[in-house]
Amino acid sequence: xxxxxxxxxxxxxxxxxxxxxxxxxxxxxxxxxxxxxxxxxxxxxxxxxxxxxxxxxxxxxxxxxxxxxxxxxxxxxxxxxxxxxxxxxxxxxxxxxxxxxxxxxxxxxxxxxxxxxxxxxxxxxxxxxxxxxxxxxxxxxxxxxxxxxxxxxxxxxxxxxxxxxxxxxxxxxxxxxxxxxxxxxxxxxxxxxxxxxxxxxxxxxxxxxxxxxxxxxxxxxxxxxxxxxxxxxxxxxxx
Amino acid sequence: xxxxxxxxxxxxxxxxxxxxxxxxxxxxxxxxxxxxxxxxxxxxxxxxxxxxxxxxxxxxxxxxxxxxxxxxxxxxxxxxxxxxxxxxxxxxxxxxxxxxxxxxxxxxxxxxxxxxxxxxxxxxxxxxxxxxxxxxxxxxxxxxxxxxx
Numbered sequence: 001x002x003x004x005x006x007x008x009x010x011x012x013x014x015x016x017x018x019x020x021x022x023x024x025x026x027x028x029x030x031x032x033x034x035x036x037x038x039x040x041x042x043x044x045x046x047x048x049x050x051x052x053x054x055x056x057x058x059x060x061x062x063x064x065x066x067x068x069x070x071x072x073x074x075x076x077x078x079x080x081x082x083x084x085x086x087x088x089x090x091x092x093x094x095x096x097x098x099x100x101x102x103x104x105x106x107x108x109x110x111x112x113x114x115x116x117x118x119x120x121x122x123x124x125x126x127x128x129x130x131x132x133x134x135x136x137x138x139x140x141x142x143x144x145x146x147x148x149x150x151x152x153x154x155x156x157x158x159x160x161x162x163x164x165x166x167x168x169x170x171x172x173x174x175x176x177x178x179x180x181x182x183x184x185x186x187x188x189x190x191x192x193x194x195x196x197x198x199x200x201x202x203x204x205x206x207x208x209x210x211x212x213x214x215x216x217x218x219x220x221x222x223x224x225x226x227x228x229x230x231x232x233x234x235x236x237x238x239x
Numbered sequence: 240x241x242x243x244x245x246x247x248x249x250x251x252x253x254x255x256x257x258x259x260x261x262x263x264x265x266x267x268x269x270x271x272x273x274x275x276x277x278x279x280x281x282x283x284x285x286x287x288x289x290x291x292x293x294x295x296x297x298x299x300x301x302x303x304x305x306x307x308x309x310x311x312x313x314x315x316x317x318x319x320x321x322x323x324x325x326x327x328x329x330x331x332x333x334x335x336x337x338x339x340x341x342x343x344x345x346x347x348x349x350x351x352x353x354x355x356x357x358x359x360x361x362x363x364x365x366x367x368x369x370x371x372x373x374x375x376x377x378x379x380x381x382x383x384x385x386x387x388x
Contacts, residue, residue, distance in 0.1 A: 072360045081359065082385050084275075164346055164388060 005069060012065030017057040020138055023178045024053070028134040031182040038183055039133055046135050052125055053138035056145040060138070067153040078160040086160060094161045098169045099220050101159070102151050106219035109147045111230075114214060132210050134182035137174075176220065180206035185238050192234065199223065204234040211235060260316065262377040267317045271329055271352060273384045277310045279333040283382075285317050285325050289366035293328030293353065308333070326369035327354040329382050342388055352382040359385070 028046075032039055039046065070076040080086070086094075113123035122141035129136040140148065152169070155161075161169070179186055185203045192204055201218050209216035215232040218225045225231035262268035271281055284295035284303040291297035302317045308331060330339050331350035340348045347359075354371055357364035371380075 081387050083388055084386060164342070167346075 004073075005066060008069035009062040009065040012068060013058045013061030016061040016064070017054060019174060020053055020057055023174050024134045024137055027178045027182045030186075031134055031184040034184050042133055045129060046133055049129055049133065049135040049139040052140060053135065055142055056138040056140050056148075059142055059145040060149045063149050063153040067156060071156070077156045078158065079156050079163060079166060080160055081163045083162065086162075090160075091162060091165055094159065095165050095168060097159055098152075098155060098161060098165075099172065101155055102169075102173070103218060103220045104224065105151050106148070107217050107224040110217045110219075113144055113147075114217075127210065127213065129181070130210070131183050131207070132181040134178050136181045137178040172220075176201070179203055181210075183207070197234075204238055207235040207237065208232055211237070260314075262316055262379060264377050265318065265320055265375060267320055267373065267378045267380055268314065269317065269327065269329075269380045269382060270312060270314045271382050271384060272312045273352075274308055274311055274313065274331060275350060275384070275386055276333065277308050279308050279331065279335040280305050281308050281313050281315075281329060282332050282337075283315065283327060283329045285320070285327045286366075287323045287325050289370075292326055292366040292369070293351075293363045295328065320373060320375075322373055322375040324370050324372050325354075326357075326366050326371070327380065327382060328363075328369070329353070329384065331384055331386075346387050348388045350384040350386040352384040354380060354382060356383055359387070 028039065067077060071079050112118060119127075122143040125141040126136065126139055126144065129139060138145070152173075156166070180201065180203050182203060185192065187197075187202050191197055192202060197204075199222050201216075201220055201222055205216055205218075205222065212232065215230050216225055217230055222231055260268065267285070269283065271283070274281070282303070282305050284293075284301050286292060286295040286298045286301040288295075288298040288301075295301035295303065302320065304315050304317065306313050306315050329352040331352075332338070333349050334340065339351065342348050351359065351363075353359075353364055353369040355369050357369035
């Protein structure tokens with residue numbers, strides 16, 4: 001059984017690493033096309049980002065792999081595969097619960113990471129990306145990666161979620177994590193400046209966090225930033 | 240007393256279900272339950288070979304059957320079944336294209352059911368999880384359909 005657990009942890013680490021290269025690689029290429037030359041002078045920084053991200057891949061992969069193994073072999077977790085196990089309206093509700101819970105956890109641990117001691121010890125690794133690139137999505141100090149790695153594996157024990165909704169949560173997490181750092185806003189201006197953009201975080205919002213540090217801490221939604229008065233609006237660099 | 244009366248009634252109702260022909264020796268009568276619609280067909284196969292399960296492709300001796308789908312349940316009979324170790328796979332082929340359609344090439348869009356209610360997690364169950372021993376007697380089997388999407 002120990003061997004099976006080790007294989008599960010290792011294969012999930014490999015999956016997370018491949019997912020990183022596929023998603024960050026794709027959006028780095030896209031950002032490079034849209035804003036030629038933007039990454040040109042950042043070669044050394046990007047190599048460091050990839051290094052930290054691969055360490056994070058193991059930290060994300062191990063708990064996720066163990067939980068996936070327990071789900072498949074022991075029937076643990078509240079992940080369900082039969083669409084009719086809960087009412088259909090629960091599908092979008094569960095998506096919102098997961099995103100909101102993840103966002104809440106991220107907002108408060110992220111603010112905590114900005115406490116001077118923790119910042120020097122851990123979070124400065126992530127902010128060493130100036131400006132961030134698509135490769136910075138998982139570029140965290142291992143201590144910080146641990147706080148990010150436990151959220152979804154813990155949630156699946158508490159909040160029921162359909163397998164397809166879980167896949168959607170992971171897709172949103174991956175895509176937004178990469179695109180919020182890529183230094184280019186992929187959503188049209190009218191959407192960013194609409195009611196949706198007032199409440200949903202995209203690159204224009206998170207870029208400002210990397211410019212000014214002590215604002216715009218959120219992950220998916222601007223709710224906590226607005227409630228706590230830490231929202232300074234969108235970056236002006238994107239024009 | 241009330242409970243006994245209800246139970247008795249249910250047993251009588253089951254006996255008079257249309258198509259509930261009792262099996263004879265060498266036959267396995269299969270009742271498929273929890274079908275979500277009457278769309279398309281219900282395809283089933285019975286095989287004694289682990290390789291190729293659940294599609295029974297490798298097994299020339301596999302017994303296959305197709306019946307029109309119905310709301311709730313359908314019944315059919317595998318005949319001339321020799322004693323042995325078998326597993327049954329059932330597909331609710333709602334669009335009638337002869338295969339199990341998947342979303343993004345991964346998650347099955349059409350319902351499935353296996354003998355012993357063998358579970359599907361990241362892939363179809365192994366033969367051993369669905370296999371049962373058959374001694375040649377008149378036999379019945381109930382298979383519950385499950386839908387992921």
